[in-house]
Amino acid sequence: MRALCVGFVVAAIVGVACGQEKKAATITIKAPGTGHRDTVVKVDGVEIKGADGTWTFTTPALEAGKEYTFKVEALIEPNNYTKITRPREVKVKAGDAVKLDLSTEDKKLDKIVVRWVPTPDDIVDEMAKLAKVTKNDIIFDPGCGDAIMMIRPVKLLGAKKGIGIDIDPKMVKVAKEKAKEEGVADRIDVREGDILNEKDMAICSEASVVLIYIGDDLGARMAPVLQKLLKPGTRVVSHRFKLGDWKPDKSVTVKGKDGDDYVLHYWVVKEKK
Ligand SMILES: C[S@@+](CC[C@H](N)C(=O)[O-])C[C@H]1O[C@@H](n2cnc3c(N)ncnc32)[C@H](O)[C@@H]1O
Incomplete structure (x- = not known):
């Protein structure tokens, strides 16, 4: 019996030494x-x-x-x-x-x-209408894709300027080319940038109107940055998606030329407390 126990102890020691305890x-x-x-x-x-x-x-x-x-x-x-x-x-x-x-x-x-999915032209126009864009407005689009949300209000409504950022350098190139083709390159400023980076977003403090189409997840992450940086009185319109827990002042549904319903959300930035 004693010999057996000693045998087990020796086997255990040898096992550990040989790495069998792995x-x-x-x-x-x-x-x-x-x-x-x-x-x-x-x-x-x-x-x-x-x-x-x-x-x-x-x-x-x-x-x-x-x-x-x-x-x-x-x-x-x-x-x-x-x-x-x-x-x-x-x-x-x-x-x-x-x-x-x-x-x-x-x-x-x-x-x-979030990948590029363009807002249809007529819905961009509805968003600009909801924001009551005038010649005095500077439009900002965080995640601007081909810059359509700045190009149309600048070209059709005479808005002063459009500023956009996009994380995808290919889209920045496409946006610049499109602004040139549409004859408004001198009033469209597109930059490569990340909407989750407060430094890249700093330019939005110039804006009086923000038009957005960015998805729920990114919208929720971006909302506190927008609320912090935008001037009081800035009108914000989002195509389809809300901005986290920033409650819209109103939401409307418009009919697209394609026959689909499009929900637009509208906020006005309040005075900072
Ligand atoms: C749904 S598309 C909207 C494009 C345009 N605003 C429109 O409505 O036609 C979203 C765009 O946001 C860009 N994007 C995605 N994540 C981004 C980020 N973190 N920072 C900046 N742009 C981003 C994508 O490259 C894409 O072009």
Whole structure:
């Protein structure tokens, strides 16, 4: 019996020495899945399998007592024009069973990309009408695409100037070319910039009218910046999307030439408290 016990102890010591104590860890990840288009979850750049909003990753065997870091990333498409990248780092040790919740946003870490979807010309005109654009107005479009929201009010209503920023350098080029083609290049100022970067957004303080079409996620992130930087009295009109919890003064539905209904939201920037 004694010999047997000694044998076990020796085997355990030899096992540890030989690295037999290595154990895997599991990371169970919750991310927006159901109701979203094909959320993809990657660990250290490799896609892992999941279902119904839960993904489980089993690490390779890890050495006991050592801490390992894994890079987890959820690629979420809440709709066909928005892509959210939600990265996190998870630290685990051999044998751990760790849970990671990627279902809520992190304003600092999440990256949101909205692709170009143009607002139809007649809806741009309806937005300008709702904002009561005059010759004295400077129009700003955060995420300006081909600059249509500045070009039409400048060309058709004589607005003083249009300023736009877009994160996509290709769109900035397209916008500049279009402004030239339409003969208003001298009154359209398009710059490459990120609407989530307050420095890039600083130019919006010149505006008296803001026309927006940017999606719920980016709109919610941008709203506090707009409220901070825009002058009191600035009129803001958004095509379809609200701006987070900034409650519109009114919302109207207009009929497009294509027969579809378009919802427009309207705000006037209040005096700063
Ligand atoms: C839905 S399109 C709207 C274009 C234009 N405002 C219109 O209504 O026709 C959104 C545009 O925002 C740009 N965009 C997306 N994310 C951005 C960001 N973080 N900063 C600046 N522009 C962004 C895209 O490149 C795209 O051109």
